[in-house]
Every structure is written in C-alpha cells, then in structure tokens.
Amino acid sequence: MQTATTAPRDEPVPSLLPSHPAPLRTRSTFALLWLSETAFDLGTTLVSFAVGVWIFSRTGSAQDYSFSVLAAALAAMLATPFAGALADRHDRRWVVLSCDVAAIAGTFAIVLALTSGRLGIGALYAYAAVAAAVGALRRPAIRVAVSRFVPRDRFAQVGGLTGISRALVQVGAPAAAGFLMARMGLQGVMATQLCLLLAGAALVFAALTRAGGDVRGGPRAGDSPVRTSPWASFSGALAYLREQPLMAALLGYGALVQCLLVLATTLVTPLVLSTHSSDVLGLVMSVGIVGGLLGSVLVATAFIRRGLMRWVLACDAVQCAAVLAAGWATTPAWWCAAAFVCLFCGSTSVACSHALWMRKAPMGRQGSVFALITASNMAVMCAVLLAGGWLADAVLEPALRPGGALASSVGVWFGTGPGRGIGLLFFVSGAIGLVLTVLALGHPRLRRLETLVPDGSQP
Numbered sequence: 001m002q003t004a005t006t007a008p009r010d011e012p013v014p015s016l017l018p019s020h021p022a023p024l025r026t027r028s029t030f031a032l033l034w035l036s037e038t039a040f041d042l043g044t045t046l047v048s049f050a051v052g053v054w055i056f057s058r059t060g061s062a063q064d065y066s067f068s069v070l071a072a073a074l075a076a077m078l079a080t081p082f083a084g085a086l087a088d089r090h091d092r093r094w095v096v097l098s099c100d101v102a103a104i105a106g107t108f109a110i111v112l113a114l115t116s117g118r119l120g121i122g123a124l125y126a127y128a129a130v131a132a133a134v135g136a137l138r139r140p141a142i143r144v145a146v147s148r149f150v151p152r153d154r155f156a157q158v159g160g161l162t163g164i165s166r167a168l169v170q171v172g173a174p175a176a177a178g179f180l181m182a183r184m185g186l187q188g189v190m191a192t193q194l195c196l197l198l199a200g201a202a203l204v205f206a207a208l209t210r211a212g213g214d215v216r217g218g219p220r221a222g223d224s225p226v227r228t229s230p231w232a233s234f235s236g237a238l239a240y241l242r243e244q245p246l247m248a249a250l251l252g253y254g255a256l257v258q259c260l261l262v263l264a265t266t267l268v269t270p271l272v273l274s275t276h277s278s279d280v281l282g283l284v285m286s287v288g289i290v291g292g293l294l295g296s297v298l299v300a301t302a303f304i305r306r307g308l309m310r311w312v313l314a315c316d317a318v319q320c321a322a323v324l325a326a327g328w329a330t331t332p333a334w335w336c337a338a339a340f341v342c343l344f345c346g347s348t349s350v351a352c353s354h355a356l357w358m359r360k361a362p363m364g365r366q367g368s369v370f371a372l373i374t375a376s377n378m379a380v381m382c383a384v385l386l387a388g389g390w391l392a393d394a395v396l397e398p399a400l401r402p403g404g405a406l407a408s409s410v411g412v413w414f415g416t417g418p419g420r421g422i423g424l425l426f427f428v429s430g431a432i433g434l435v436l437t438v439l440a441l442g443h444p445r446l447r448r449l450e451t452l453v454p455d456g457s458q459p
Contacts, residue, residue, distance in 0.1 A: 026149055030158070032207035033142060036200040038165040040100075043196035044135060045173035047107075048072075050181055050189040051124050058121070070382065071125045072132035077378035079133040080140075080371040084237060087140040087367025093208035099138040100201035104194060106130045111190045119186075136378075140370040142204070147358045147366060149211055152455065155358045156304040159351030163296025167347070170289050237368035240361070246449045247360060250309075250353065251376060253440070256433055257316060257349055258377040260323050260342075262384045263429055267392060267422055268326070272335060274419030280332045288339030295347035308352045308359075309449040313441045315349035320433035327426025330415065356449070362456040388425065396421030 051068060086095045110127050113119040150158055180188040241248040268288075272281040304311065319342050326338035361369040399406040400420040407416045414424060440446050 026151075029207050029211050030146065030150060032203045033146060034161060034165065036204035036207065037142060037162065038169065039196045039200035039203070040103075040135070040138070041166055042169045042173055043193040043200070044131060045169050046177045046180070046189055046196075047131070047193050048128075049174050049177040050186055051128065053177075053181055054186050055121060055124060068125055068128045070386070072128040073378050073382050075129035076132040076136035077375050077382070079136040080375040080378070083137045083140045083374070084365075084368030084371035086137060087144045087370070088365060092141040092145050093205060095141045096138055096204050096208065097201060099134045099141075100197055100204070103131060103134045104197045104201070106134075107190055107193050107197065111187060111194070114185075114187050114190065136371075136374055139374065140367045143354075143358065143370050144366045145208060145211065147361075148363075152359050155355035156302075156308060156352055157300050158358075159354040160296045160298070160300030162354075163347045163351050164293060164300060167289055167293035167296055171286075171293070236365045237372040240365055240369060241372075244360075244453050246446060246453050247357075249440075249446055250312075250356060250449065251373060253312065253316060253437075254350075254353055254373060255376050255380045256436065257319070257346060257353070259380045259384055260319060260346070260429065260433055262381050263323065263388060263426070266384065267388055267425065268335075268339070270392070271326075271419055271422045271426065272332075274422065275330070275417075276332060280335075284332065284335045284339050287336040288343045291340035292343035292347040295344040296351060299348055299351040304352065304355075306450065308356050310447060311352040312349050312356070313437060313447065315345040315352070317434060317437040317441065319345040319349065320430045320437055322430070324427050324430025324434060327423040327428075327430060328414075330419075330423070359455055360453050366456065392422045392425050396424050400424060 055068060106127055110119065110123065113123055146158060147155070176192075177189055180192060184191075241251065268284065269281060272284055322338045322342035322345065326335060326342065329335055329338060357369065357373065358366075396406075397418075398404055398421070400411050400414070400416050401407065402416050404411070404416070406424075410424065411420070414420060414427070445452060
C-alpha cells in the first residue's frame with residue numbers, strides 16, 4: 001500500500017494534479033469560485049433570516065420557525081447521496097449551474113407568490129427545503145473541483161479563506177436583511193437573492209470553464225448506470241471509511257465539532273435571554289463571530305502544512321472547555337469570552353479538518369466522501385435541534401428551578417433559577433467532549449493520522 005510520503009510508481013509527486021494550472025491562473029480560478037460561494041452563502045443567509053422574521057411576525061410561533069429549519073436540514077440530508085454521485089461522475093460545471101438555475105427558479109416563484117398575495121407558510125417550508133437540497137448538491141461539486149487544481153499544501157488556507165467569507169456573511173447578512181425587510185419587505189430580500197444567484201452562477205461557470213477538463217470532470221468510459229447511482233456512490237464512501245478506520249474516526253470528530261457548534265450557537269439564545277436582555281445576546285454573538293473570523297484568518301495566513309490532525313484535536317479540546325465554561329458562567333463577560341474561544345477554535349478545527357479530507361479522500365470518490373460528511377453533520381444538527389431544546393425546556397430547566405428535582409443536589413453547586421438547566425446541558429456536553437478529545441490526543445495513531453493514511457491520488 002502506498003504510504004503518505006511515497007508517490008505512486010508510475011507518477012511523480014508533482015503530477016498528482018494532472019493538469020496543474022499556472023499559479024496566477026490557479027489564484028484567479030479559485031477567486032472566482034470563492035466569490036461565487038460567498039454570493040451563494042450571502043443570499044442563503046439573507047433569505048433564511050428574512051423568512052424567519054416573516055414567519056414569526058405572521059404566526060408568533062417559534063415552533064413554526066423551527067419547522068422551517070428542520071425542513072431544510074432534512075432535505076439537505078436526503079439530497080447528499082445524489083450529491084456524491086453528481087460530483088464524482090458528471091461535469092461539475094453543469095452540476096453547479098443546474099443547481100443555480102433551480103435556486104433561481106425557486107426564488108422567482110416566491111417573488112411571484114409575494115406579488116400576487118398568495119404566499120403561505122407551507123410555500124416557505126417548501127422553499128427552505130428546496131434551497132437546502134440545492135446547496136447540498138452544489139457544495140461537494142465545488143469542493144471536488146477546488147481539490148483538483150489547488151496545491152495540497154494550500155488546502156488549509158482554502159478552508160481558512162472559506163471560513164473568513166462565511167464569518168463576514170454571518171456578520172453582515174442579518175443587518176442587511178433587517179434593512180431590506182424594514183424598507184422593502186420580503187420582496188426586497190428575494191430580489192436581492194435573485195441578483196446574488198445570477199452573479200454566483202456566472203462566476204462559477206466562468207471559473208469551471210477555464211479550469212480544464214480534469215477539474216470539471218465528467219462521465220468515464222465504462223461507467224454504467226448502476227455504478228453511477230447515488231446509492232452505489234454512497235456505498236463507495238462507506239467502503240473507504242472501512243478501509244481507513246482513522247478517517248472514520250476523523251468523521252466522528254467532525255460530527256462532535258458540529259454538535260458543539262450547533263449547541264453553542266442555537267441554545268446560547270435562550271441561555272442568555274433567560275436572565276439578560278437582547279442587547280447582551282447581541283454582544284455575546286458578535287464577540288463569538290469575531291472569534292470565528294479571527295480563527296479563519298489564522299488558518300488562512302499561517303500556511304499550515306503539517307500537523308493538521310494535532311491542530312484539530314487541540315482546538316477541539318479548547319472548544320469543548322469553552323462550551324463547559326459557558327454553561328457554568330452566569331455573567332455576560334464570561335459568556336463573551338467563552339463564545340470567542342469556542343468559535344475561534346471551532347473555525348480553526350473545521351478548516352484543518354476540511355484540509356485533511358481534501359488531501360486524503362481518493363480522487364475518484366471525493367464527492368461521495370464530502371457528501372457523507374455533510375449527511376453526518378446534518379444528522380447531528382437534526383438531533384440537536386430535536387433533542388437539545390426539548391431536554392433543556394422539559395427536563396433540565398424544571399429540575400433546576402427552586403424546589404425542582406435537582407435543586408437540592410446539582411443546584412447546590414451549579415445554581416438554580418432561569419437558564420440553569422440550559423447551562424447544565426452546556427456543561428455536561430462540554431465535559432463529555434473534553435474527555436473524549438483528551439483521550440483522542442493520547443491515542444498515538446490518531447495523532448499521526450496525517451502520516452499513517454495515504455494521500456488520495458488520481459485513479
């Protein structure tokens with residue numbers, strides 16, 4: 001078996017990317033793809049925020065809003081098996097363009113429904129599901145294309161740059177959506193989304209057209225419908241994880257990071273608002289976003305070539321400790337510090353983990369592997385959204401009220417009253433994650449995953 005430091009016998013190391021573009025062409029191609037992804041993410045975030053505001057203003061129900069989030073997560077999870085097959089076996093230029101056309105058509109339909117006064121909540125649920133499915137089909141194709149022309153030692157920087165754009169979108173999109181909603185309503189947000197989708201589609205088509213056939217991909221000679229089916233593609237990704245159990249362990253860590261990030265970003269709202277004002281919540285979330293942005297900047301500028309797995313494990317450990325501290329804390333200052341550390345380490349860990357997957361996943365199955373990662377993260381998100389809120393509201397919060405079931409035991413040292421049940425959930429989740437991550441740091445093979453697992457090569 002090929003080792004991580006040995007090239008295939010018939011192919012020298014520099015030719016792992018067969019038609020490697022010149023450095024200037026590589027940068028310009030990646031810039032186009034990066035701008036396209038940023039436009040797509042910005043539009044998605046604008047619409048997500050605006051739809052939530054629109055639903056809540058019409059119904060006054062947080063549950064109705066949560067249903068739209070769940071509809072999007074479930075649709076994305078169901079689309080991921082198809083995403084892998086499309087990214088691996090079809091021309092990625094047309095895959096991405098088809099996704100963009102579908103997103104444009106869906107947005108245009110909502111605009112028509114708005115102008116005719118026939119828009120209902122059910123239509124927005126359907127739109128959220130379609131948009132999420134389109135995003136799930138689109139992203140693996142982009143990631144596979146990037147991995148085909150960007151040098152392997154720059155993968156971490158790619159993750160950092162992507163994290164920077166997403167952090168900036170998180171900072172700017174809510175304010176922009178609020179401005180548009182106040183002046184033009186949901187119609188204005190949807191019109192802006194149409195412009196962003198059109199611009200993104202033009203950019204990505206230009207980038208993939210100039211990148212070359214190896215980056216675009218396409219059907220292979222001898223491929224049969226059975227071989228290219230989504231289920232066969234998904235099975236191929238699972239087979240790779242069976243062949244490389246260390247990569248299966250990395251997938252588990254990715255799910256752990258996703259779980260903690262979802263917990264921290266979702267339940268921090270009721271945690272803070274149970275005892276403080278919305279201004280304090282805005283401060284905590286803003287500080288956390290700044291932390292995530294700086295973590296991405298670190299990875300983008302540090303040029304990390306080796307030790308990616310050690311970075312992942314170390315950042316996981318610190319992130320889990322920050323989640324634990326956020327649950328224990330009761331003051332805004334501590335919450336801000338915990339949010340900053342949590343998202344700083346979380347963005348760094350995610351960028352390094354993405355670089356490992358891009359480097360190690362076999363070229364012929366990268367789309368399927370990336371789709372499997374997305375599916376696992378979506379499954380974790382659904383579980384957290386369904387179980388986390390219920391556990392906090394129905395079990396832990398009542399148990400830590402004065403006179404509750406845990407008030408005389410856990411409440412003695414953890415405190416009682418509003419928000420303490422959610423805080424306990426943070427504390428326990430962080431403690432479990434910290435123990436698991438420390439154990440992983442002590443595992444010598446997992447620490448050396450980068451050298452023990454061979455790099456993916458062109459099939």
